[in-house]
Amino acid sequence: MRVIILFVFGLLQCSCTSQATKKFNGVSFVANQDKVLQEHVDEVLLVHANHAAVMPFGFIGSADKPQIVFNTDRQWYGETKEGGRQYIEMLHKNGIAVMLKPQIWIRHGEFTGTLKMNSEEDWQGLETSYEDFILMYAQLAEETNSEIFCIGTELEQFVKHRPQFWNSLITKVRKIYKGKLTYAANWDEYTRTPFWSQLDFIGVDAYFPLSEAKTPTISELREGWQKWKPSLAAISKEKKKPILFTEFGYRSMDFTAKKPWLVDRYEEKVNLKAQFNATQAVFEEFWVENWFAGGYVWKWFIKHDEVGGSENNRFTPQNKPAQKIIAEYYKRY
Numbered sequence: 001m002r003v004i005i006l007f008v009f010g011l012l013q014c015s016c017t018s019q020a021t022k023k024f025n026g027v028s029f030v031a032n033q034d035k036v037l038q039e040h041v042d043e044v045l046l047v048h049a050n051h052a053a054v055m056p057f058g059f060i061g062s063a064d065k066p067q068i069v070f071n072t073d074r075q076w077y078g079e080t081k082e083g084g085r086q087y088i089e090m091l092h093k094n095g096i097a098v099m100l101k102p103q104i105w106i107r108h109g110e111f112t113g114t115l116k117m118n119s120e121e122d123w124q125g126l127e128t129s130y131e132d133f134i135l136m137y138a139q140l141a142e143e144t145n146s147e148i149f150c151i152g153t154e155l156e157q158f159v160k161h162r163p164q165f166w167n168s169l170i171t172k173v174r175k176i177y178k179g180k181l182t183y184a185a186n187w188d189e190y191t192r193t194p195f196w197s198q199l200d201f202i203g204v205d206a207y208f209p210l211s212e213a214k215t216p217t218i219s220e221l222r223e224g225w226q227k228w229k230p231s232l233a234a235i236s237k238e239k240k241k242p243i244l245f246t247e248f249g250y251r252s253m254d255f256t257a258k259k260p261w262l263v264d265r266y267e268e269k270v271n272l273k274a275q276f277n278a279t280q281a282v283f284e285e286f287w288v289e290n291w292f293a294g295g296y297v298w299k300w301f302i303k304h305d306e307v308g309g310s311e312n313n314r315f316t317p318q319n320k321p322a323q324k325i326i327a328e329y330y331k332r333y
Contacts, residue, residue: 023287024294025330026051026099028247029087031078032302036090043304045094047323048330052091053099053150053246053296056084058133060106063114066125068104068133078302081140088144099148099296101184101246102137104155109263113186116157126158127165134169138177149177150246153184154205156192163194170198184246187261191231196239201293203246204232206282207261214254215274221257221281229285236291245286245295250278252320253313270313276321283329294333297326 027044029052044052057079058070077083088098104112117123134151141149151166151173152159159166173181182203185193190204210216210224236243250256252275254268260278286292298315301307308318317323 021333023292023333024051024097024244024296025049025333026053026294026296027300028053028055028249028296028298029091030299030301031055031057031076031083031087033076033078034302035077035083036087036302038090038094040302040304041090041094041096043318044091044096044300047327049096050330051097051099051147051294051296052300053101054084054087054091054146055101055103056080056137057103057105060104060115063106063110063116064118064122066117066122066129068126068129070102070133071136081136084137084140085144088140088146092144097147098144099150099182099246100137100141100144100146101150101153102133103153112154113156113189115155116161123162127162130158131165131169131172135172135176138173141179142177146179148180148182148201149173150203151181151183151199153246154186154189156186156189159189159193159195166195167198170195182244182246187228191235196235196241200241201244202235202239202241203244205247205298206245206295207247209259210257210278210281212255212258215271216257216277218277218281218284221278222285224257225281225285233289233291242291242293243286244293245282247298248282248295249298249315249317250275250322251313251315252317252322267313270311272310272321275317276325279317279322280325280329283325287329287333 027049058068060068071081091098117126180200182199182201184203184205186205187207196202208228211220232243250260252270252272254271256274257278304318308316308320317326
């Protein structure tokens with residue numbers, strides 16, 4: 001399977017004048033306490049997704065603590081190595097390619113971009129712990145023929161203060177894993193990420209602010225993208241790498257495009273139209289571009305019938321109008 005997917009990668013990376021017709025139409029496949037069953041994957045197939053991000057987790061006590069706890073029996077099944085393998089195998093069985101994307105969770109949900117040590121000793125401790133975490137999952141990615149491996153997610157301070165570590169880490173990952181690499185930079189981080197030339201995709205978590213309207217129209221949202229889109233196109237051209245939205249999505253709430261990264265449970269009222277419009281706008285702006293590889297909707301829960309719906313103001317598009325527009329565009333591309 002990897003050979004087929006890599007052929008598509010080559011088309012995306014080499015085509016400079018013709019529009020790529022096939023995109024990575026992905027979902028961020030949220031870890032669960034249970035194994036993935038065929039009925040769970042069937043719902044992914046119904047939206048015509050051809051990619052899924054599998055996301056095992058490591059945990060840190062606070063943003064200044066160096067020790068990452070991962071792959072323990074205290075975690076949910078899907079957050080562990082065994083669970084990651086089972087998820088990948090089920091997705092591959094159904095012809096869905098995988099980006100293995102191990103992530104860090106800081107206690108109380110503190111933003112990972114603030115992860116920063118206070119001493120050289122702690123920095124070295126974090127580097128050792130993070131390397132163990134990433135290389136274990138790089139090995140899993142290789143063993144499962146995962147099509148993409150993501151070496152980190154939204155770790156700006158870590159990247160900024162320890163660039164030599166990241167250069168070394170990429171080299172070590174390359175010795176283990178033979179597929180394609182990316183890093184998931186936050187929307188306001190990617191222009192400063194120093195190692196794109198060593199990776200295969202410029203990964204961006206695309207939570208760009210687009211509009212301050214309560215229910216922005218598609219045209220207003222597309223206009224909002226014009227502030228950000230030229231920079232994405234420019235860095236793709238400069239680095240000769242396609243842009244991959246390692247995460248994209250909107251909450252089904254009022255003012256969803258004002259601060260799309262918000263995760264507060266007590267934010268604005270449910271607004272399904274706002275989510276629908278914002279989702280359609282990102283497709284209309286990016287899926288036509290030959291420098292754009294595709295992306296992974298944030299986020300998709302395996303137990304489809306139990307999530308989302310008309311009273312839910314969270315990110316998931318499941319059982320909401322936004323699910324229909326995702327299916328439409330994923331089928332088209």
